Amino acid sequence: MNHSEAHQLAEHLFRREAGRIVSTLTRVFGIDRMELAEDVVQEALLKALQQWPYKRIPDNPSAWLMQVAKNRALDILRREQNFREKESAIVAEFDHHSTGEYEELFLENEIHDDQLRMMFACCHPSLSEESQVTLTLKTLCGFSSAEIARAFLTNEETINKRLVRAKQRLRDANVELEIPAGGELLSRLDAVLKAIYLLFNEGYKASHGDDLIRRELSDEAIHLCRVLMEHPAGKSPSASALLALMLLHAARFPARMDDQGNLLLLKMQNRSLWDRRMIVEGITYLDQSADGELITEYHLQAGIAACHCLAPSYEDTDWEKILMLYNMLIQANDSPVVLLNRAIALAKVQGPEAGVKTIEEIRSSKRLDSYYLLYAVLGELYFEMKRYEEAATHFRRALELTSVRSEQDFLSRKLEDVTKFNMN
Amino acid sequence: MSKKDYMFIFHGGSYDGLSPDEVQKNMEKWFGWIEKLRNKGVYKAGEALEKTGKMLSQKNGKYIVDGPFAESKELVGGFFIVEAGSLDEAVEMAKDYPDFSNGGSVQVREVRVIPEP
Numbered sequence: 001m002n003h004s005e006a007h008q009l010a011e012h013l014f015r016r017e018a019g020r021i022v023s024t025l026t027r028v029f030g031i032d033r034m035e036l037a038e039d040v041v042q043e044a045l046l047k048a049l050q051q052w053p054y055k056r057i058p059d060n061p062s063a064w065l066m067q068v069a070k071n072r073a074l075d076i077l078r079r080e081q082n083f084r085e086k087e088s089a090i091v092a093e094f095d096h097h098s099t100g101e102y103e104e105l106f107l108e109n110e111i112h113d114d115q116l117r118m119m120f121a122c123c124h125p126s127l128s129e130e131s132q133v134t135l136t137l138k139t140l141c142g143f144s145s146a147e148i149a150r151a152f153l154t155n156e157e158t159i160n161k162r163l164v165r166a167k168q169r170l171r172d173a174n175v176e177l178e179i180p181a182g183g184e185l186l187s188r189l190d191a192v193l194k195a196i197y198l199l200f201n202e203g204y205k206a207s208h209g210d211d212l213i214r215r216e217l218s219d220e221a222i223h224l225c226r227v228l229m230e231h232p233a234g235k236s237p238s239a240s241a242l243l244a245l246m247l248l249h250a251a252r253f254p255a256r257m258d259d260q261g262n263l264l265l266l267k268m269q270n271r272s273l274w275d276r277r278m279i280v281e282g283i284t285y286l287d288q289s290a291d292g293e294l295i296t297e298y299h300l301q302a303g304i305a306a307c308h309c310l311a312p313s314y315e316d317t318d319w320e321k322i323l324m325l326y327n328m329l330i331q332a333n334d335s336p337v338v339l340l341n342r343a344i345a346l347a348k349v350q351g352p353e354a355g356v357k358t359i360e361e362i363r364s365s366k367r368l369d370s371y372y373l374l375y376a377v378l379g380e381l382y383f384e385m386k387r388y389e390e391a392a393t394h395f396r397r398a399l400e401l402t403s404v405r406s407e408q409d410f411l412s413r414k415l416e417d418v419t420k421f422n423m424n
Numbered sequence: 425m426s427k428k429d430y431m432f433i434f435h436g437g438s439y440d441g442l443s444p445d446e447v448q449k450n451m452e453k454w455f456g457w458i459e460k461l462r463n464k465g466v467y468k469a470g471e472a473l474e475k476t477g478k479m480l481s482q483k484n485g486k487y488i489v490d491g492p493f494a495e496s497k498e499l500v501g502g503f504f505i506v507e508a509g510s511l512d513e514a515v516e517m518a519k520d521y522p523d524f525s526n527g528g529s530v531q532v533r534e535v536r537v538i539p540e541p
Contacts, residue, residue, distance in 0.1 A: 017444070144443030144446070
């Protein structure tokens, strides 16, 4: 054997398969047996680990894992008294999938539907957004509690408790594993999109924590959105907009840090490092998202991201279009970050003075006296206006307000620059 | 230097709490290790053992059947047979064993050869 066996396994195959198999087994055995599904999947993966290297990877690794997990689940359930009555129905359900000439195709479709049902269950409105994201990562993305804890900068116990509570709540609320239809579909789809968006943002907020695993959160969010959109029920202009938004942000990941791991502002980034393929794909989805009449927050954010991705340089960015999109966005979302970003665009279009004036208004109306980013932006604008003393005051204030190292380093460098200019 | 056969006997180790991604990464290390040995032309055989089994012994002429094994610590999970010039060389090859970090260990033993008379 000269070829590398290991390379035959797609990256994150086990993670993906775990999510697929847990979804299918949970559909067959019921949502109250989700933990059984998780356990037998883990056993199947370990069995593969202990067998495949000695022999070879089976021709269809996914089918092998599904078969082993299913058999193990049936073994366990057969020992339970009350299961015997339901057994024939469940076995029939499985056999149904493993006969007939369209076996493979049918199986694939079913499994795909199962994932979607699981997505709707994990993002059920009876769960908090935090629980939705945690449960999605665990059941659909095949993350361990330890990995989720690492990504959320908390401990494993907290995550385990959250998962137990979430599953209990699903049981209490008698949540069905189903793809909602009719009028319910839209609102339930919104919840799923929101959870995917939160998951992506969790990964996108770099600057602290385990960067590698956080990056994976963003990748998972993109993956889930793709799975969702492969299904007629999930394919909607909002989903296209969300996928576009995520791709257009993820495309810029490779340029976000310098060699020392310091966060780089958009202005400083080496644009040749941006992922062109992702940008093209993002733009394609953005075009598709214009299909409906609805303009969601995702549409506007994706539009802004597209302006940045398509600009040849920071200075040659279509700031007027960005400002227009921000003007629309603040109608739906007037969070401090959005308001500040709008002020930056405004400063680009109308000059730094206009930016400062707007930020001062935000500061008083939103009572943002202790928001470091606000002072960092003010410092930047005063610097542009060559009012170095005021710039220094604001950079210093920003420095006091952040405890994140890469941000502190960045602000310290700014402060040094200002001091140099001030002396000249 | 004439080559001899050595057996690597894999003991214990626990995969408890590994995530699917970690299981896959571990498997990739196993494939990588076997491939490395194959490419050197020294890998002769290997098998994994199931956890289930019996321990058979005899006391006062009676067979005693024990097991299955409760504790996995002492459990042999599998073995390789490799060719090496010396015990030291075989030990060197065993250093790529992927499960040290999971608490496992490798026993390296020379396969005895009875010389032809």
